[in-house]
Amino acid sequence: xxxxxxxxxxxxxxPVFVAVAHTAPIEDFDGAAPELADYPGEAGDPGAWSLSNxxxxxxxxxxxxxxxxxxxxxxxxxxLADSTVWSVAVSADVRGEVQxxxxxxxxxxxxxxxxxxxxxxxxxxxxxxQGSQSLAAWHDYLLPVGEDWRExxxxxxxxxxxxxxxxxDAGTVGVTRFDTLADxxxxxxxxxxxxxxxxxxxxxxxxxxxxxxxxxxxxxSSIRTPRRTSTAGTSATPRTAPNRSSCTSSxxxxxxxxxxxxxxxxxxxxxxxxxxxxxxxxxxxx
Numbered sequence: 001x002x003x004x005x006x007x008x009x010x011x012x013x014x015p016v017f018v019a020v021a022h023t024a025p026i027e028d029f030d031g032a033a034p035e036l037a038d039y040p041g042e043a044g045d046p047g048a049w050s051l052s053n054x055x056x057x058x059x060x061x062x063x064x065x066x067x068x069x070x071x072x073x074x075x076x077x078x079x080l081a082d083s084t085v086w087s088v089a090v091s092a093d094v095r096g097e098v099q100x101x102x103x104x105x106x107x108x109x110x111x112x113x114x115x116x117x118x119x120x121x122x123x124x125x126x127x128x129x130q131g132s133q134s135l136a137a138w139h140d141y142l143l144p145v146g147e148d149w150r151e152x153x154x155x156x157x158x159x160x161x162x163x164x165x166x167x168x169d170a171g172t173v174g175v176t177r178f179d180t181l182a183d184x185x186x187x188x189x190x191x192x193x194x195x196x197x198x199x200x201x202x203x204x205x206x207x208x209x210x211x212x213x214x215x216x217x218x219x220x221s222s223i224r225t226p227r228r229t230s231t232a233g234t235s236a237t238p239r240t241a242p243n244r245s246s247c248t249s250s251x252x253x254x255x256x257x258x259x260x261x262x263x264x265x266x267x268x269x270x271x272x273x274x275x276x277x278x279x280x281x282x283x284x285x286x
């Protein structure tokens with residue numbers, strides 16, 4: 001389910017990445033003519049490809065496949081991390097059997113399908129995008145190749161080849177155009193991490209080592225440095241701030257770290273009275 005939700009989110013966000021100029025694309029077909037070789041056992045119509053003009057967003061060229069063929073392009077080796085995400089621009093102008101792109105490391109191959117009448121069943125074929133977009137129009141697809149490769153093969157590769165697929169063993173022959181392939185890992189939005197400090201207002205023993213407490217949460221910008229008393233050697237509770245939340249937690253032996261609403265809440269040791277146990281064993285927020 002998380003994988004499907006990830007792809008659905010990517011489909012929603014696709015328009016954000018259309019026509020983005022990537023600083024160093026892996027391939028955009030605007031330079032020297034690519035060196036393409038037939039995929040073993042899938043020669044089909046070996047001459048049925050060309051560089052068409054224009055490409056996506058008015059670029060100079062795109063790779064156009066208009067016959068039954070698979071092509072391999074060698075690229076400079078690129079090591080993948082778990083977080084690596086690539087994007088590729090594809091226009092399936094006419095639906096064929098399978099229209100896809102693949103990546104290989106010399107041992108394994110991973111494919112992503114975008115359109116076609118057939119749905120490959122092999123586990124190294126990712127079909128979540130197939131049929132999700134309209135025909136005869138450019139779409140940028142986000143490909144979490146690092147995560148998918150590890151889940152499929154249990155390791156991370158060094159990719160050294162790209163495979164362009166326009167399969168049509170029977171029926172209508174499809175037409176597929178490919179344009180910019182790029183690593184967009186550093187271009188994607190990242191979820192923020194929020195750290196919020198809190199001061200404990202009151203506590204009550206529930207049972208055994210369980211305590212119910214009331215805590216006030218506040219933005220870091222509103223936290224004042226606690227004043228220390230020379231006689232007790234402890235810190236005074238910071239002043240009350242207008243932003244207030246309530247949280248209950250159980251404790252054992254060290255200053256608490258509480259999770260509330262998905263955010264990590266780091267407790268100040270100075271705000272933890274010595275009479276309380278300290279490590280949180282369970283937490284609930286309201």
